[in-house]
Amino acid sequence: MMGKRTNKINKIIEGIRSFEDFLSHKEEILQGVQNLQHDRQVLNFKFERLLKDKNVLNSLLKKTTEDLNNAVEALKTRAEELGILLSTIPALVYFKDTNLKYILVNKSFERFVNLPFYVIKGKMVEDLFPKYKTNNYSEMEREVIQSGLPLYNIEEIIQQGEKKVWLSSNLAPFRDNEGEIIGLVGISWDITERIKHENELQYAKEQAEEGTRAKSEFLANMSHEIRTPMNGIIGMAEILKQASLGEQEKENLEILISSTRSLLSLVNDVLDISKIEAGKLELEIEDFGIRKVLKDIENILYIKAEEKILNYKTFINPNIPEFLRGDPSRLKQIILNLVNNAVKFTEKGFVHIFIDDLEKHADEVTLMVKVVDSGIGISDNGKKSLFQLFSQVDTSTTKNYGGTGLGLSIAKKLVMMMQGEIGLESEQDKGSTFWFTVKLEKCSQKIVSPESAKKKPVPDKKPFKMLSILLAEDNEINQKIIQYSLTNAGHNVDIANNGQEAIDMYHAGNYDLVLMDVQMPVLDGFEATAHIRKIESAVLNETHPTPIVALTANAMKGDREKCLDAGMDEYLSKPFTPDDLISIIRSVTD
Amino acid sequence: MKTISFAANNPEEIKIKLDKQIGEGFSPTLAFVFASIKPGIHKTSQAFKAYPFPVFGCSTGGNILSDHSENCIYEEGAVVTLVELNEKYFSYRIIERGSLSSFDLGRDIGLWGASEFKDPAFILVASGLSLDGKELVEGALDAAGDDTIMFGGLAGDDTRFEQPFVFSGKMVLDSGAISIALDREHIDIKGLATSGWVGLGKDLRVTSATSNIVYSIDDEPALEVYKKYLDVKDADLPAIGVEYPLLIKHNDTYSLRAVMGVDRKNKALIFAGTVPQDAIVTFSSSPGFEVIDSTKEKINEFYEKYQDADMLLLFSCMARYLALGPVITEEIKFSAEKWGIPVSGFFTYGEIGTNMGSICDFYNQTYTLVSLKEK
Incomplete structure (x- = not known):
């Protein structure tokens, strides 16, 4: 541009021949020079500008290069660290493309398949593990690629050379920057040792469970074996009570009876514990009246409380429904245990029972039961293990108050079965508050409480007719006690020593009632009952079947149902008192 | 709409030229005055004191008037454009910023404009180096509506970065704004904003910033980062x-932010508009003198759409002048030649505009051209 302008001016100047020529071209020359000056200015600016830009851009380039180098260095270090991580991690790590071909594996993987990476690269799982049925695994890998969702803890056994190896694998998809799935990463652990341990543990667990079952059965049998002679002791003692005895003898006899009842209570507790431990304790859910349960408890403990001049009161929130659904006998057992303790450990003052509803739902209530006493209280130390088996506040408690330390532990387990909690607040010498919660269903309508239907009949004194009774019982002592009690009440008693004898005698005789022991040699009570019922309908064509009452030392769940299902009319659990026996006879014969 | 523009070297010359123009059957109702601070802004302001029309004046980074004369950039004196326009078609306001935030200053202008006309468009200038142009625009749009058309710029001070001003014939404000609200029922207003700046170097992260003050980039003081990277x-x-402004990367777009001041105590940089904390930024530069070719292309496109104009205003970034020097006259003259009417305006410290119908924004490094046409 400048060259052109200069040439143009030069040409004008060269053409000037006179001063007049110069004057006529003066403006043109001046404009040309002005243009040249402008061009020079622009060129100068551009030069300076380019110099400035060059410096700045050089600096930016230098810094950016430094930054890039640093970034590359950092990436290299990171890659090395990742490499170390991959090669040292004690798991098989691999990356696969979407065709399920290996694109990268770690050292552990190479060692496991005993092949170098360049051989593994591009292979598929079936190429590396020919003895392994790979369809399933490949399917799972394909699923991960397709769904984009990871799969965890795939446990499989793999034949690797001579060995069988258990592997646990996690599979996850990996994606590019746009979020497209471009492959998957798999991590597998050798869990052979773990599986071995698990198998051993499982075996040990089964052994332990078997042991517990055996223990439980042993305890149940023992309980039966103990109950039978105790039945004898109580029965005989009750019979003795009716004889004319001196004051000292009467007192001794009371001690004997009370000791036997304590022993019986212990046996019941041990039986409960054994059932709980064997997982055999189940709640018997039925409709019941909660106020009736509380009244029963009061009936049992009121006299004891009155003897100590304790203020015994039960407070129940009137909003709590009359009838609920749950296991009334177990609920009674829990409350009775707490109240019994309260009465036992309170010398003066009060024992109060509060029943409230914590949460109300349309079909459920959560009951809060509090037993508050003004008794000796419990130290912080004593509270710690109070709900554990065989635990009492201290050894002196056993000495002073007796007990086995099983009751609270059983109560806790029962509360837990009823989806509740149990606890206490207490201070030494300042009384105790034991509380627990239980969840109970609501009853939709008022029902006739089976509790009341099942209640122990109270013997009345009205005269009744003499009965001809067949007693099927193999135990001689029991035979004597029962026979004595019944004869004493004015009945005739024939004795059969086993189930078969009972059938024969029933067939031959004419009885108003059969008392049927359940466990007997030759033929047990269930079978004997079934035969008798068959004879009645087929042979004798009886329109009024003879009442049969089961007598059993089995206190396991379902015994009552089993007896009734077998055709019996009532059920009496050993040990029982003569009054119990008379009452039940009356209930089935009246 | 009739306009007469002239350049004057000093306030006295302004008065002489004003008297000359007004005396010849021309009754201006508004004056745009873009002035250097060298003769003294107050003197320039007083040159208009005796006239009844409102003055839309600001100090600049260089005054622009492209008409028939060879020169189109005036670093001394002032450029004046007198406009004869029905006074019902526009409204004028000068506001002292006081304790208002940049956003609230914008809101104030937006609310005022919306109360003046049913469908207003705005031409505005603002002064104050700490002013956040982005917030000013957001405030105005918040009050007047997101689709409001708005053009203008931040006043300059001859590249001293000390104290820009806005002024009328009666007052001078070192922190304030002047706005003209136009009634779009009677005035067509269109515009173009083009930059051409390109990002350079690696991505950096703004690690500490409040509004338009950046304290740290990649956890280093912002001032140090500029010094280190640009040497x-x-x-x-x-x-x-x-x-070499910062280029803020958005998803598909970018915006440029020029440095307006330095807080040397905190080693922080004050930018013409908001730079959000955590923004990803790079340095940027003019791609060279070829940027003018790109500007001309954009002007051509704009001209093809909107050929009719009574008046052209240009808000061109100071940075373009620094980067392109005397060559910048090419892009200035190009518009004047294209429409065949004068272009007046100034080199700004930040531009406000909409680019051919897009939402109004605050820019740096742009060539922002505004065409006005009475309907």
């Missing part, structure tokens, strides 16, 4: 930061 001295800032 410049402390004294080169803020000027070098106008030429």
